[in-house]
Amino acid sequence: MNVTRPVYKINTTHPGSDLAGETAAALAIASIIFETEDLDYSDILLKHAEELFDFAYNCRGNYSESVPKAAKYYKSWSGYTDELVWSAVWLYTATYNDSYLQKAELLYENLKKNVSEFSWDEKTIGATVVLAQTTGKEVYVNKSIEFCNHMVYNQERTQGGLIWIQAWGSLSYAINIGEYFVCHYKLDSRINAQDYVKFAASQINYALGDGGQSYVVGFGENPPVRPHHAAASCPDLTEKCDWDDFNNDGPNPSILWGALVGGPDKDDKFLDDRSDFKSNEVSINYNAAFQSTLAALNSYKN
Template identity: 30%
Template sequence: MTKKRPLTRVNTSVPGADVAVETAAAMASASLVFKTSDSTYSSTLLKHAKQLFTFADKYIGCYISSYEDKFTRAASWLYHAIGDQSYLKYVAGVTEYELVNWGSPTWLSLGERLAITQHPVASAFLASVYSDYMLTSQTGKITCGNDYFKPLDLRKFAKSQADYVLGSNPLKMSFLVGCGDKYQIHASQRGFKIPIDATTGCKDGFKWLYSTDPNPNVAIGVLVAGSFFNETYIDSRNNSMQAANHI
């Protein structure tokens, strides 16, 4: 490819909390994998995970995208790996009511102005898994602030999110490509929109980007970003905020 790809880095002058804590989460989780087989390597991973988390927490700034949810993921893995209560308190302080809504909204649980179906889908999965854990451990309820939830509540929440993504929404549209009678036909990735037998160069993709024809390659099973908070969706390849595939 002829496009320039300059190297960049994050530091105290040019912070990138999102990248730092994502790496911290990966290292903390990996430390658990190697804890028994290679304790030295596991300790090294954990050491750097803690350093990266501290760096990101002190020098807030984005390299690519938002960082709030990434902090909770990193703190969760660090708590799981170390057992330090400060990480658990960090998770509780950030996520309670700010990132999760356990009600039964028409919209997705983490929907703000941006289209982000990957987050509520992940939340639905975790809620489903945790409801199984509650049943197995005979835990009757969990609390969140002044509210409490039973295993069935978590199941209902998970189902509401999955149903929304699969078409039970005001648009009557499935955000999972290939599922249902109405779904996105202009998912934006190059592999979907450029015919398999096309001969192209690095700068030839625009004619397919702006084409109104359906994608020649149906990306069955791809989850696109989805609708905005006001329940609108523009099925256009150039609408990367909504038509980009997330999973």
């Protein structure tokens, strides 16, 4: 790429509690994973997670206000409190330091809202279930069950069976919910585990093409061949790549094996068009939950 690629940062005068909190949570989770494999590396991850959380907690603000150009693509619509709770409860899980749990619970009291998604921007329900698992308190358990039951039994679906949250990257939102269910179906005895796992599997199967249209590149029936992805749209590196390649009606020269695209519209309609980044884009946040849900379902099966 020969276009300008500027680098931006957050700091004490240009805060980003959502961005720093999200990163702190990721590092805390990774420290737990590596604790039994590489303790030194786990300690490094945890050290930086705690530093980032302190920055996020003490210097508050939305990153997309500090970096206005980011708002064009990934604006922090939900604010930063959900990421602070999310990071605090994961740091408690990694350290068992009560101060993190206290912060998480106090911050949670400010999340007085009903949410209909679990996503890159909205962590409230994720934080709720981790608090439920960590504390066992009815307030968190009940809210988690209420959310899950609404999604399984009452949330709108397309005629083909896709749970409908929103049009932009429709599959990612549905599979995020599926991941949430299949990972936490043991939360409480009141949960109908079979219904929850069945729901998660239905969303995965929809993506894999049970309805005659696969949304996974290189897999299943009629998979996307023109996903919105710059590198895959280009010929081999020895050849020129320009807008003619983007506008080419043919399939992408490179196959992004296993990549999930955004998904169909509310009527289960999908156009395999490279220029349609609303439904045919390939992104990290679309694919992370897709892969982890597959792993969770496989674990449940076995």
